[in-house]
Amino acid sequence: NAGVMQNPRHLVRRRGQEARLRCSPMKGHSHVYWYRQLPEEGLKFMVYLQKENIIDESGMPKERFSAEFPKEGPSILRIQQVVRGDSAAYFCASSPGTGAYGYTFGSGTRLTVV
């Protein structure tokens, strides 16, 4: 039973390019969360999605960032026109239900903007 799969593990983008980060939740999990970890900081909530629905995007920057969790396929976190400040580790977590069920985290995607 595979865990939460994130790819790529490492992603290098030049300023102005687009970054697409993918997250496949654990089998049977229908709730997906994205967190960002900036250097020297803890994880910050970005967005919570269920299949085809964004439930809470209060942690997403207002511009350039978007997320989706389609009916089929992985959840995608998209960052358009990346800037150096977007360099961070992006973690995806999934759960079978609401918060109290607990979360399983992926290994993260480390984005470097050059």
Added chain:
Amino acid sequence: AQSVTQPDIHITVSEGASLELRCNYSYGATPYLFWYVQSPGQGLQLLLKYFSGDTLVQGIKGFEAEFKRSQSSFNLRKPSVHWSDAAEYFCAALKGGTSYGKLTFGQGTILTVHP
């Protein structure tokens, strides 16, 4: 505002020594509480969690944590540290009874273990 504080950014202990990592929370009501461990370049692994009931919670890898409502704390302990415990530890909280999970993390504590 809801927050989680880990007062110690970096802790160093000798192998075999006991360990206590501090965590304080600020929530309107008792939240659900978690401790995660992150090894370099890896994701987060859940060590233990507290929802209600017994205030002393046992976790994996020999860790335990004690919930103290009067001190708004959820400190992580281990009686004898192993070199493999060197990692970064995060305390996290989730609003109790919430309909969904938006974890608030502390800043993390980096644990170094000396031989």
